[in-house]
Amino acid sequence: MAFGKGHHLHLIDGSAFIFRAYHALPPLTRKSDGLPIGAVSGFCNMLQRYVEGNAGGDVTHIAVIFDKGSHTFRNDMYDQYKANREAMPEDLRPQIPLTREATHAFNIACEEMEGYEADDIIATLAVQARNAGGRCTIISSDKDLMQLVGGGVEMFDAMKNNTIDVEGVEAKFGVGPDRVVDVQALAGDSVDNVPGAPGIGIKTAALLINEYGDLETLLDRAEEIKQPKRRQTLIDNRAQIELSKRLVQLDENTPLTFTLDDLEIRDPDPQKLLDFLTRMEFRTLTKRIADALKVEAPTIPDPAPAEDAPQIEAPDFDKSTYTQVGTAEELQTWIDKIYARGYVAVDTETTGLNEMTADLVGISLCVEAGEACYIPLIHKANRGDDLFGSDDLAEGQMPLDDALKMLTPVLEDPGILKIGQNMKYDAKIFAQIGITLAPFDDTMLMSYAMHAGLHGHGMDTLSERYLNHTPLPIKPLLGSGKSAITFDKVPLADAVPYAAEDADITLRLWQLFKPQLHRAQTTRVYETLERPLVPVLAQMERHGVKVDRDTLSRMSNAFAQKMGALEAEIHELAGRSFNVGSPKQLGEILFDEMGLEGGKKGKTGAYATGADVLEDLATEHDLPARVLDWRQLSKLKSTYTDALQDHINPDTGRVHTSYSITGASTGRLASTDPNLQNIPIRTEEGRRIREAFVAEEGKTLVALDYSQIELRLLAHIADIPELKQAFADGHDIHAMTASEMFNVPMDEMTSDVRRQAKAINFGVIYGISGFGLARNLRIPRAEAQGFIDRYFERFPGIRKYMDDTKSFAREHGFVQTLFGRKIHTPEIASKGPRAGFAARAAINAPIQGTAADVIRRAMIRMPDAIAGQPAKMLLQVHDELLFEVDQGAEDTLIDTARKVMEAASDPVVKLDVSLSVDAGTGSNWAEAH
DNA sequence: AATATCACG
């Protein structure tokens, strides 16, 4: 039956798929010969997912459309068309023909045409489909295709998972699809190098087109335009605008050599498809598709090890080879294997995620890829959902004490390397029962040292990316929500494969990463900045900080009262009651019901009601000001005075945070459960929460913080003599900047002027923009830009640093700290606003990252330095360390700790600026700071 | 599960 009513054609923009796949994935190579295949892999995955997602839908016809060659009829019209395109990356070029092959392998129509862009073919097909009475969905978010939308044609952005219809086009261009080319002709397109009219963007263009109806009328009647500059632009550039229109206008009459009927959906030939995937050596995808096609997955042989890059031969994952260890004899054979080898991958299973309260349930070991065991210790005989089940232990387990007696010498043997994934967790679990795990390697930290900025470092991510293997999920074992059980209730038949596999994966990752670490020259970072931090953090976390429940509870009550009063007042002012905590309802009250000006809706259609918006409104009305007060109290109560109480450990009376070593790409730590790195300090009311963080009876809290560490490092890294001098002279750096920028003598400096200068100094660290500074300081943009210009004039080295850093990142895909830590910035190569984000992140990363390295070094040296003193390090807050020390021993501690912190960069990095540390003491954190 | 908001350096 010929294509017509009831048929639905899907057209995939092939180039868009390829580029997205290329940029979304790390540079994967085919194992056997090193051929880059990352983009092909991503392309196949996206294709597969797309086909899967539409199975059972109404799609009847499908095709992937590609560009062919770089020369098209548009180049004949205008030789600069797409002339500013960057050359295709070297490792992508060989993958292009493979994506065509992939499309054929999936048995999906694959079309291209010399001299035409993919967009023209798509346009022609879409129009044909529409004229035949059918529907067409274009899978692309390319704005050049938006002119086709309407009358049964729509677009689908597979990345954002949303459909672009006529309304979507109107939201983007301000005109309907039929006038999109007119707007594009005027606005031009920097990506495709379409000139358009200088100084006119989409907003203005839409305005003009809507006023005059269409481009031709507008150009004919250009004389009538009131704004002189705009009028002149249109008159002067008429030819260029008309050329632009011809460039953006898609050719709906491409001479196709096929018809819509040739695009009818076809089942793939399993043999052909699997052949292709096998040839590409896509292990995971081959398996998945074989499963979907209900045929046996072909095996992909591992390549022979090459001379220079030793490959470890690893068998496929096979959970049937994992064993359960239940007797002393069995355990002894494993211990013998460990001693024979000198290393072992270890993983613990516990009753929870909180190491302070979780109990050890079992231990898994792995000595060789595929050879792993699980030693269950306290698994229950019955599942937890059996209310009347006894607490009897399951069969086949060694007594806990016997097992630990045998394993402890191994775990503590200095000659046996223990390999783990996130060893801080296991080390804390073992520390609870008096076992000191050492020495160890940690695959999570190895990945962090090599891949920071590229992806997360959890086991699932690493296994999928580097072993092509999806680990067994824990969810089906534990359940979720109310019916969730702890691991000791998991039947051993399920527990053994799950637990043993984790150890197996860890060992394989270690075998893969260990040699790479050396090749990537990140060993020093791993050995000096990551691994030694683990025992230090484990100690701090286990020690915890004392938090006074009564203080928090009293504050909660006081906040609740104030909030109640404010809420009544707010409802009064609004004229009705509503949920003050709902930004959606608040926005409707403010902008719809009360009619306040300046309501801006975000992409979800809700009004923005952030603090900046409310502060502006506060000059007009009392309600926004009350809401701001209410929000502050609400935040303090829910996040701090209420929630912190729940984190007080009943056994220790202290709060034990958990630091994530790999959470922040720059090298900073992150603190969770609870986050103790964002306890309020900036407002008086919030600062009082720190009064609840107290020293134990007879002890004192000591806080030491680096003074202006990031600016000092900026002075060194960007090599700014004036800044270095100011630090050497002990001048207030923000005041000095203010003095320079605002022409205010130092002795007449007001705190407000200094505050502005401080914003500029920090702005520089963040990759400043006139817009950002203007918004931060609430000053006109031109004025902010003026400040920045003067700043760069005064400190030209700063601009050079920013430019140099950006080009380094573009060339290498990463930036580095003074200590060699690499922070990858893959998005720097992307187009559009993402590149801007990436550039600013690249500017910030060496500074923030070096500061993070410095305090890490101080922390690593601290335990030895203060050994013998009655003092404990409790918390780290990026540039601050908090200690608890016996009363009377404060001065000695401050003396020691300050020396360690100030000398932390020695001897690896010789800084041109000194590091300075401020100290404070008190019975609570508010006083000590 | 996503979004908005706001706490910190």
Place this chain on the structure above:
DNA sequence: GACGTACGTGATATTT
């Protein structure tokens, strides 16, 4: 009046 814009985090409440 092209465009969108400080860097790095985590927790909570509301809404989908």
